[in-house]
Amino acid sequence: MQKDHRAQVQRVLVLTLVLNIVVMGIKVMVGTLTGSLSVLADALHSVTDSANNVLGLVTSGLSNPEPDRDHPYGHQKFEALGALGIAVFLGIACFEILKSAVGRILNGSDPVQIGMFELWLLLMVLGLNIFVAFYERRVGRRVGSPILIADARHTMSDVWVTISVLGGLVGVWALGFQWLDVVLSFPVALLVFLSGWSVLQENLPWLVDRMAIAxxxxxxxxxxxxxxxxxxxxxxxxxxxxxxxxxxxxxxxxxxxxxxxxxxxxxxxxxxxxxxxxxxxxxxxxxxxxxxxxxxxxx
Incomplete structure (x- = not known):
């Protein structure tokens, strides 16, 4: 019988939820101070990180590997369902990134006002995201938790989004290239989509009872x-x-x-x-x- 690691999974999710709320708050503050639509869109993407943690806490609490009268084969498909929920969030994030980029191309926007203070804040956000992603992935692989592994993958997509936004803002700050934010948004959207597709591929076989071993x-x-x-x-x-x-x-x-x-x-x-x-x-x-x-x- 598989060992029950739910308590450890829930501790990790609570810690990452707190850190993701901090990250989201910093991005909202930087977006408001600079007038950067890309940073605000990135903050919207970070909302899904917190939502994923809440979803993970709910599903991991239900995914008891021990069987009972009503679930004689255990409850682990709840965790796979949670991972699929993260895939949906990744799809929403991808859509929001693309919508924001196209909107800026078609409608334009006010010039972004960026300084060293805001850039340092975004670097701190980037460091927090990287820590969360590697911490969740390490624990998830050790205890075999699909919800932690999927959430780590989602957080890594947030890392790439933040890198893209940060790179664009550095270009705006140093060179005055206001269009850099928009250009870099498209490859980031592709990375987010690929992350969601990977989560689907890993968890659909469990839910549809696909052959596990030849x-x-x-x-x-x-x-x-x-x-x-x-x-x-x-x-x-x-x-x-x-x-x-x-x-x-x-x-x-x-x-x-x-x-x-x-x-x-x-x-x-x-x-x-x-x-x-x-x-x-x-x-x-x-x-x-x-x-x-x-x-x-x-x-």
Whole structure:
């Protein structure tokens, strides 16, 4: 059974929520002081960071890996749903960046008034975002939390947005190039979109019960266990490295229940060693049910 890391995940989310609120407040202040639409748009993008943290706190509280009567397979899809919510926020952020850039091209804007004080504030914001992104990603990988990994990816998109805005403002401050903010917004929007697409690719297989492990690989592993005669009708779902569910029909070289049980336990141990954490359901059949159909859809 997978270890419950929800308390640690929630502590990380609370800390990053506080830092993201600070970052958002600084950006709003700088945008107001300078009259920079790009900084205000960046502050709007930062709103999604805080919303993601709140979403993560809710979903991680629901994603208990321990099964109960109503959820015998655990609750981990709640966390995957939370990660998909972050993908939606990334899409909204991408749209807002593009809308702001196009609006400035078509309608123009007042000149941006920027000084060293505002630039230093944005550098401090950049440092906070980088810390949050790497901290969340490190903890998320250590405990296997998709919500932290997805939120770290979103925060990295905010890092790129801030770098773009900061670069544009430096150009405005040093060279008077007011158009730099707009030009740099388009590649940043693309990076935000790609981050959201990556989150979707990582979490959709979990939600739609896509095959987690090639049935041929499971078959080869099981057939190496002494006493196994045949293994067929193999199915798997979940996410490898997070938690997988494996089902199969098994024929064993045994004439009594005790021996058959010992062989199936050896199979479970081998599969958990190779693909765990895993929950495995084995249906033992008599010898005449032997089949060459490894998985469903094989002919």
């Amino acid at each position: 049935p041929e690989a499971i078959h080869d592993t099981v057939m190496q266990v002494p006493g196994v005669v045949n293994c067929h009708s193999i199915a798997s779902r979940g996410v490898l490295g997070r938690q997988v569910f494996i089902e199969m029909h098994l024929i064993v070289d045994a004439t009594d229940v005790v021996t058959a049980h010992a062989i199936t336990e050896a199979v479970e141990d081998r599969l958990n060693e190779c693909y765990g954490p895993a929950r495995i359901n084995i249906h033992v059949e008599p010898f005449q049910y032997r089949s060459d159909e490894i998985s469903y859809g094989d002919h």
